[in-house]
Amino acid sequence: MAVDLGTTSHAELIQQARQGNRAALARLISKIERRSLDTEELISALFSHTGTAKVWGFTGPPGAGKSTAVDQVIHILRARGHSVAVVAIDPSSPFTGGAILGDRIRMQQHASDSGVYIRSLATRGRHGGLSHATKEVVMALDATGFDFILVETAGVGQTELDILKLAHTVCVLLVPESGDSIQVMKAGLMEIADVFAVNKADRPEADKLVRELMLMIGLAENKSRRGYTPPVLKMEAVRSQGVEALVDACLSHGKHILESGLLAEKQTEFLAEEVFDVLSEQLRISFAASMTSASGQELLKELLAKRLSPYQVANALSGRLA
Amino acid sequence: MAVDLGTTSHAELIQQARQGNRAALARLISKIERRSLDTEELISALFSHTGTAKVWGFTGPPGAGKSTAVDQVIHILRARGHSVAVVAIDPSSPFTGGAILGDRIRMQQHASDSGVYIRSLATRGRHGGLSHATKEVVMALDATGFDFILVETAGVGQTELDILKLAHTVCVLLVPESGDSIQVMKAGLMEIADVFAVNKADRPEADKLVRELMLMIGLAENKSRRGYTPPVLKMEAVRSQGVEALVDACLSHGKHILESGLLAEKQTEFLAEEVFDVLSEQLRISFAASMTSASGQELLKELLAKRLSPYQVANALSGRLA
Numbered sequence: 175m176a177v178d179l180g181t182t183s184h185a186e187l188i189q190q191a192r193q194g195n196r197a198a199l200a201r202l203i204s205k206i207e208r209r210s211l212d213t214e215e216l217i218s219a220l221f222s223h224t225g226t227a228k229v230w231g232f233t234g235p236p237g238a239g240k241s242t243a244v245d246q247v248i249h250i251l252r253a254r255g256h257s258v259a260v261v262a263i264d265p266s267s268p269f270t271g272g273a274i275l276g277d278r279i280r281m282q283q284h285a286s287d288s289g290v291y292i293r294s295l296a297t298r299g300r301h302g303g304l305s306h307a308t309k310e311v312v313m314a315l316d317a318t319g320f321d322f323i324l325v326e327t328a329g330v331g332q333t334e335l336d337i338l339k340l341a342h343t344v345c346v347l348l349v350p351e352s353g354d355s356i357q358v359m360k361a362g363l364m365e366i367a368d369v370f371a372v373n374k375a376d377r378p379e380a381d382k383l384v385r386e387l388m389l390m391i392g393l394a395e396n397k398s399r400r401g402y403t404p405p406v407l408k409m410e411a412v413r414s415q416g417v418e419a420l421v422d423a424c425l426s427h428g429k430h431i432l433e434s435g436l437l438a439e440k441q442t443e444f445l446a447e448e449v450f451d452v453l454s455e456q457l458r459i460s461f462a463a464s465m466t467s468a469s470g471q472e473l474l475k476e477l478l479a480k481r482l483s484p485y486q487v488a489n490a491l492s493g494r495l496a
Numbered sequence: 497m498a499v500d501l502g503t504t505s506h507a508e509l510i511q512q513a514r515q516g517n518r519a520a521l522a523r524l525i526s527k528i529e530r531r532s533l534d535t536e537e538l539i540s541a542l543f544s545h546t547g548t549a550k551v552w553g554f555t556g557p558p559g560a561g562k563s564t565a566v567d568q569v570i571h572i573l574r575a576r577g578h579s580v581a582v583v584a585i586d587p588s589s590p591f592t593g594g595a596i597l598g599d600r601i602r603m604q605q606h607a608s609d610s611g612v613y614i615r616s617l618a619t620r621g622r623h624g625g626l627s628h629a630t631k632e633v634v635m636a637l638d639a640t641g642f643d644f645i646l647v648e649t650a651g652v653g654q655t656e657l658d659i660l661k662l663a664h665t666v667c668v669l670l671v672p673e674s675g676d677s678i679q680v681m682k683a684g685l686m687e688i689a690d691v692f693a694v695n696k697a698d699r700p701e702a703d704k705l706v707r708e709l710m711l712m713i714g715l716a717e718n719k720s721r722r723g724y725t726p727p728v729l730k731m732e733a734v735r736s737q738g739v740e741a742l743v744d745a746c747l748s749h750g751k752h753i754l755e756s757g758l759l760a761e762k763q764t765e766f767l768a769e770e771v772f773d774v775l776s777e778q779l780r781i782s783f784a785a786s787m788t789s790a791s792g793q794e795l796l797k798e799l800l801a802k803r804l805s806p807y808q809v810a811n812a813l814s815g816r817l818a
Contacts, residue, residue, distance in 0.1 A: 218805035225802065445799050445806060450783050452810035457779055461772050477767050480547065483540035484767060488774035 184212070184219045191318045192223065194288060199318055203293060206310045209455075217310055223317035225441070227259075230424050231341030233327045233366070238347040239373040239411050244326050245283075246417040252289055256321040260292040261311060263327045291320070306451040309340050309444075338366060339447055342440060343427045345369045345420065347409075348387075350379035364394040367404050368427045371420050375408035384408060400434040402427065464491055506534070506541045513640045514545065516610065521640055525615060528632045531777075539632055545639035547763070549581075552746050553663030555649045555688070560669040561695040561733050566648050567605070568739040570612055578643035579611040583633060585649045613642070628773040631662050631766075660688060661769055664762060665749045667691040667742065669731075670709075672701035686716040689726050690749045693742050697730035706730060722756045724749065786813055 182190070182198075190198035205216055230247075232240050244260060251258045284290040295308055308325075315323050327337050337344055346367035370387050372380055387406045405423050409416035431437040464470045473490055476482040482490070504512070504520075512520035527538055552569075554562050566582060573580045606612040617630055630647075637645050649659050659666055668689035692709050694702055709728045727745050731738035753759040786792045795812055798804040804812070 214807040218807050221805040222802045442796065442800060446787055446796060448806040449799070449809045449813065450780070452806050453779060453783060453814060454776065456810065456814065457775060458772070461775060465768055474764065474768060477771070478764060480544045483543040484770040484774050485536040485540050487771045488778065491771065492775060492778065 184216050188219055188223070188317065191314075196288070196291065199291065199314070200293075202314050202318075203311050206314060207295070207307050209307060213310070214452075217313065220314055220317040223319075224313050225316065227312075227316040227320050227323045228343070228428055229312060229316075229323045229325065229341045231325045231327065231337035231344040232347060233337050233344065234347035234373075235349075237351075238349050240326050240347050243347055243371065243373060243409065243411040243417065243420070244324055246411050246414055247324060247421055248284065248290055250418055250421045251322050252287065257289040257319070258291075258322045258324065259315040259318075259320040260290070260324045260326065261308065261315070262292065262294045263308065263325065291315070306448075306455055309448060309451065312340055340444060342431060342437060343368045343424045345371060345424060347371050347373050348383060349374045350377040350383050364390060368402075369420065369423045370404055370406040371409045371416070372406065373409045373411050375410055375416065380408060400430075400436060402430045402434070461491070506538050510541055510545070510639065513636075518610070518613065521613065521636070522615075524636050524640075525633050528636060529617070529629050531629060535632070536774075539635065542636055542639040545641075546635050547638065549634075549638040549642050549645050550665070550750055551634060551638075551645045551647065551663045553647045553649065553659035553666040554669060555659050555666065556669035556695075557671075559673075560671050562648055562669050565669055565693065565695060565731065565733040565739065565742070566646055568733050568736055569646060569743055570606065572740055572743045573644050574609065574611055579641070580613075580644045580646060581637040581640075581642040582612070582614040582646045582648065583630065583637070584614065584616045585630065585647065613637070628770075628777060631770060631773065634662055662766060664753060664759060665690045665746045667693060667746060669693050669695050670705060671696045672699040672705050686712060690724075691742065691745045692726055692728040693731045693738070694728065695731045695733050697732055697738065702730060722752075722758060724752045724756070783813070 182201075187198050187202055191202055202216070202220075206213060232244050232247075234240055241262075248258050248260065284292060293311070295305075295311060312323055312325065325337060325341055344366050346363060346369070348370065350372065370391075372383050372387070374380070375384075384406050391404055391406070407416055407419050407423060409420060411417060428437075431440065465474065470491070473482065473487045477484065477487050504523075509520050509524055513524055524538070524542075528535060554566050554569075556562055563584075570580050570582065606614060615633070617627075617633060634645055634647065647659060647663055666688050668691070670692065672694065692713075694705050694709070696702070697706075706728050713726055713728070729738055729741050729745060731742060733739060750759075753762065787796065792813070795804065795809045799806065799809050
C-alpha cells in the first residue's frame with residue numbers, strides 16, 4: 175500500500191482527528207472524497223474505530239425546513255453534552271441546485287463550537303444516489319468519536335431512499351403544503367420514516383396532514399418494525415418549538431432498535447453493502463483498464479459490428495477482469 | 497440457455513414484434529423489466545436488429561410541460577410518416593410521484609394509431625437513475641423498427657443526467673419560472689442540452705430566460721460539440737406553437753452528429769456502458785450468492801467484529817466471485 179510520503183501518515187492523521195484536531199479530520203475527509211489509491215488503506219485503518227456514533231438521517235421535500243430543523247437539533251444535542259457532526263448532501267442535479275451557501279452560513283454559526291463539525295458533500299454516485307464516498311465519510315466521523323452524525327439529504331431524486339442505507343434513524347420532515355403530494359408517495363414514506371415531523375405547524379393545513387399521516391401509519395402494519403410505530407410530531411423549527419420532542423423521538427427509536435436487535439441487523443446490512451460498493455468500484459476501474467487493452471478494443475469492435483452482444487462481451491471480459 | 501417452454505420462443509416473439517404485433521412487443525418489454533434468467537439470451541437475440549432508431553431525450557424541471565410537448569412531437573413525427581415509441585420514466589422517489597395517470601390518458605389518445613407505442617417504466621436502478629432495464633427496453637424498441645424513440649424523464653434526481661447515456665439528442669424544456677433557479681445549474685445544463693426549448697413562452701419572463709440561455713451558450717465554448725451551437729426555441733406546446741421548429745432542431749442536431757462522427761462515438765460509448773451494466777448486474781447476483789455461503793458468512797462475522805475491513809473482505813471475495 176502506498177503511504178502518503180512527505181506528509182503525516184494515515185495512522186497519525188486518524189490519531190490527530192480522534193484527539194479533536196479538525197484540520198486533520200478535514201484532511202481525512204478530503205482524502206476519502208478524492209478516492210486516491212490509498213483510500214483502501216485509510217478506511218481499513220479507520221474501520222476498527224467505528225461503531226459508536228448514532229447516525230440520524232433527515233429528509234423531506236425541498237422547502238420542508240430541513241436545514242433549520244437540523245440546526246435546532248444540533249443546539250439541543252450540544253446542550254445535552256453530545257458532540258455532533260453534520261453531513262449535508264449537495265445534489266449534483268442541474269435542476270435543483272445545492273445547499274452550499276446555506277451550509278457556509280451554518281458553519282460560521284457553529285465555528286466557535288469545537289463539538290460541532292459540518293461538511294457538505296456532493297453526490298458523486300454514478301446514479302446520483304449517496305455515493306460510496308458519503309458512506310465512508312460517515313465512517314470517518316464515527317471513527318473520530320462524534321456521538322451523533324446527522325445526515326441531511328436534499329430530498330430530491332433517490333438520496334432520500336439511500337438514506338436508509340446509512341442512517342439508524344430516519345426523520346422525514348414535511349410541511350402542510352406537502353399534503354397534496356402525499357397520496358402518491360405513501361408506500362415510500364412508510365418504508366423510510368422512523369419519525370415524522372410536520373414543520374411549519376402553525377399553518378392551517380398542518381392538523382389535516384398530521385391526521386392523514388396517522389391514518390397511513392395505522393393502515394400500514396409493518397412487521398419488520400417489531401412493534402414500533404413511527405410518531406407524528408408537530409414542529410415550528412424557526413421558533414424552536416417541538417424540536418426537543420423530535421430529538422427525544424429519535425432517541426427513543428434508537429433505544430427500540432437496540433433492544434429489538436434491529437440495530438445489529440441494520441449494521442450487518444450496511445457493512446455488507448459497503449463491501450459490495452468496494453467491489454463495484456473495483457469493477458469500474460478494472461473495466462476501464464480492460465476496455466483500453468488490445469483485446470478489449472477487439473471485443474468493442476465485434477460489439478459495434480453487432481457480431482457479439484453486450485452480454486457476450488461481458489462474459490468474455492469477466493474471465494479477464496478477475 | 498433457458499427457453500420459454502410452452503410459449504412462444506424469443507426468436508418468434510422478436511419476429512412478431514418486428515412485424516407490428518404490439519402484444520408481442522409488450523411481452524418482450526415485460527420480460528426485460530422482470531430481469532429473468534433468459535434476459536441475456538433475449539437481448540443477444542434482439543441486439544443484431546438494433547441501431548436504426550433515432551433516440552431523443554426530453555428532460556426539464558417538473559412542470560415544464562414535457563408530456564404535452566412530447567405529445568405534440570408524436571403528432572408531428574406521425575404526420576411526417578414516422579413510427580414513434582415513447583418511454584416515460586416514472587420516478588420511484590417518494591417525494592415526487594409519477595406520471596402514470598397522465599401516461600394512461602396519453603396511451604388512450606394514441607390507442608388507435610398503430611404507429612405509436614407508449615410505455616411507462618419505473619426507475620428501478622439501485623440509485624434511482626435510469627436502470628439497466630431502461631436501456632434494454634430502448635434496445636427492444638429500436639430492434640422492433642421504430643423510427644424514433646422519445647425518452648421522457650421526470651426531471652428529478654439524476655435521470656436527467658443519465659439521459660445522456662442513451663439519447664442521441666437531448667432536448668431540455670424550461671419554463672419562464674425556471675429562470676431564477678438557472679443560476680445554479682448552468683454548467684449541468686450546458687453539458688446536457690442539444691436543444692433548449694422555453695415552453696409557455698406567452699408568459700412575461702420568457703424573453704428574459706431566452707436571453708439568459710443565449711448568453712450562457714455564448715460563454716460556454718464547448719469543443720466536444722464540434723462547431724454545433726444548441727439553439728434556444730420558444731414554444732407554447734398546449735397551443736401547438738413552436739413544436740415543428742423543435743422537431744426540426746432535433747433533426748438538425750441528428751444530422752450534425754452523424755456527419756461529424758459524434759454519433760458513432762456516442763454509440764460506442766453507450767454500448768461499452770451497456771457491457772459495464774451487464775457486468776455490474778452479474779456482480780450483484782454473484783455477491784448475493786457469495787454472502788450466503790458458509791465462507792461468506794464467516795467473512796461477514798470477521799467484518800462485524802472489525803477484524804477485517806470492508807476492503808479486506810472485498811479482496812477476499814473477489815477471488816471467489818470470478
